[in-house]
Amino acid sequence: MLSFSDQLAAWRRVIFALLLRELQSKFNDKLGLGWAFFEPFLFIFALSFARSFISGSEVHSMPILIFMMVGMVAIQSFMASLGAVAGSIKKNKPLYAFRQVQPIAAFVTSLFLECAIKLGAISLLSLTIYLLQIDVQFENPLLLISLYALMWTFLGSVGLLFGIITSYVPEINKIKNLFTRPMFFISCVFFSLQDVPEKYWPYLNWNPMVHFIELSRYALYPSYGHNGVSIEYAASITILILFFSLALYHHTWKRVLSR
Amino acid sequence: MIEIRNLTKSYPSKLGPQYIFKNLNFTFPTERNVAILGKNGAGKSTLFRLLAKSEYPDRGQILTNRAMSWPVALQTGIHPHMTGRENTRFIGRINNVRSLKNYEHRVQKFAELEKKFDLPVRNYSSGMRAKLVFACCMNIDFDIYLIDEATSVGDPLFRKKAKETLKEKSKTSGVIMVSHELDQVREYCSSVVLIEDGKLTYYEDLEEGISVYTNQPKKEKGK
Numbered sequence: 001m002l003s004f005s006d007q008l009a010a011w012r013r014v015i016f017a018l019l020l021r022e023l024q025s026k027f028n029d030k031l032g033l034g035w036a037f038f039e040p041f042l043f044i045f046a047l048s049f050a051r052s053f054i055s056g057s058e059v060h061s062m063p064i065l066i067f068m069m070v071g072m073v074a075i076q077s078f079m080a081s082l083g084a085v086a087g088s089i090k091k092n093k094p095l096y097a098f099r100q101v102q103p104i105a106a107f108v109t110s111l112f113l114e115c116a117i118k119l120g121a122i123s124l125l126s127l128t129i130y131l132l133q134i135d136v137q138f139e140n141p142l143l144l145i146s147l148y149a150l151m152w153t154f155l156g157s158v159g160l161l162f163g164i165i166t167s168y169v170p171e172i173n174k175i176k177n178l179f180t181r182p183m184f185f186i187s188c189v190f191f192s193l194q195d196v197p198e199k200y201w202p203y204l205n206w207n208p209m210v211h212f213i214e215l216s217r218y219a220l221y222p223s224y225g226h227n228g229v230s231i232e233y234a235a236s237i238t239i240l241i242l243f244f245s246l247a248l249y250h251h252t253w254k255r256v257l258s259r
Numbered sequence: 260m261i262e263i264r265n266l267t268k269s270y271p272s273k274l275g276p277q278y279i280f281k282n283l284n285f286t287f288p289t290e291r292n293v294a295i296l297g298k299n300g301a302g303k304s305t306l307f308r309l310l311a312k313s314e315y316p317d318r319g320q321i322l323t324n325r326a327m328s329w330p331v332a333l334q335t336g337i338h339p340h341m342t343g344r345e346n347t348r349f350i351g352r353i354n355n356v357r358s359l360k361n362y363e364h365r366v367q368k369f370a371e372l373e374k375k376f377d378l379p380v381r382n383y384s385s386g387m388r389a390k391l392v393f394a395c396c397m398n399i400d401f402d403i404y405l406i407d408e409a410t411s412v413g414d415p416l417f418r419k420k421a422k423e424t425l426k427e428k429s430k431t432s433g434v435i436m437v438s439h440e441l442d443q444v445r446e447y448c449s450s451v452v453l454i455e456d457g458k459l460t461y462y463e464d465l466e467e468g469i470s471v472y473t474n475q476p477k478k479e480k481g482k
Contacts, residue, residue: 010355013352013353013355014352014353016352017349017352017353020348020349020352021338021341021345021349024338024340024341024345025338025340025341028340028341028379094334094335094336095336096313097308097311097313097329097330097332097335097336098313098329098335098336098350098353098354099311099312099313099329100353100354101353254314254315257313257314257315258270258314258315259271
């Protein structure tokens with residue numbers, strides 16, 4: 001029997017190999033790895049900047065540029081988790097011929113990569129803000145960091161769930177856009193939950209992304225407030241979905257191999 | 260020795276589950292090189308993938324204490340956008356090769372790719388790809404090599420080399436092979452597992468197995 005540390009080392013080896021493979025195969029063109037970070041950065045920055053240019057400087061005591069950036073980073077991460085992370089299970093299918101490579105390894109690799117890319121984009125955004133000498137408040141970094149980690153746990157679970165379901169029902173991929181597009185508009189990316197009359201909140205705040213986005217803004221600017229959102233809700237949904245996705249994976253992974 | 264215990268394997272389909280094997284019990288020795296023969300769709304490749312643990316049975320077990328290679332088919336694990344070297348290193352890493360540098364070097368030499376080793380695999384011909392995959396597998400020590408027609412594409416010189424290597428390896432390890440080309444089977448193997456209607460039969464004598472497979476009387480040795 002293999003000891004636990006041996007198994008851990010084997011997992012690390014496989015995931016490291018997959019990560020290198022992903023980097024080598026994805027970014028071996030002339031734009032290279034830098035583009036992976038630069039593209040989301042450029043997209044987020046351009047959109048946020050355009051928005052702040054059009055509609056004034058502040059929403060609820062928060063500069064609109066920062067307001068938009070928080071929302072965009074979160075929603076871009078959401079898109080990545082449903083796209084690349086969920087797709088990784090199917091994409092790496094030829095590699096499952098090696099018995100060392102299991103679907104979860106491909107999934108973890110992709111999750112790690114996407115999370116790192118978004119972190120890179122965030123660093124670039126922060127650097128830009130610093131260089132442009134835009135005034136920014138950074139009140140509660142601890143809350144922000146834990147929200148980021150929690151959000152990626154949530155996104156990973158959703159991605160895993162979707163990845164497994166798609167390998168059973170490939171049609172999901174076709175109608176996925178139908179679900180993800182509206183997420184852009186109902187996740188409070190472009191507006192704040194405070195702008196919506198309170199009686200409509202139940203239609204919006206079932207969505208954990210609303211909680212992640214609004215709370216992140218609150219972590220930066222406490223004066224922004226956190227009405228209608230709570231970290232307890234976001235955390236409990238995350239734990240629930242994490243449990244379900246892992247249970248589903250545990251139950252189905254051997255069958256996913258032969259699909 | 261490989262022991263198959265109460266194995267059931269099916270694939271889902273529109274017409275309900277398609278059973279490839281149902282409650283199969285079978286044992287066959289692996290000391291000698293084994294060829295798996297059977298008609299198209301009989302389940303050769305399935306059995307092969309089950310042996311390699313690339314897939315798992317619905318029920319039942321496959322028991323063995325030998326280290327198996329991955330099923331070496333034409334393209335397994337090769338990414339067309341990566342160079343031969345990168346692909347080799349990937350396979351080496353996955354299989355926990357002790358010295359990647361050493362391994363890389365041996366594969367390059369064995370596959371006779373020379374400078375092209377550093378070009379993306381999409382620029383390779385299919386023969387070169389097969390050579391690369393074969394070289395990657397042969398340079399890792401396994402107890403049993405699972406080979407799926409991978410040797411059939413190489414040129415005669417490479418096939419000769421592959422045969423010699425396999426012969427060299429067969430002192431310490433076995434080969435299980437899937438092929439339709441009987442010439443090839445005769446070249447590499449010395450016993451046969453025949454799959455028919457989800458049942459397996461082991462023939463210790465190669466020619467006997469082949470004659471059952473082709474429905475022709477056994478050829479005399481030394482023709």
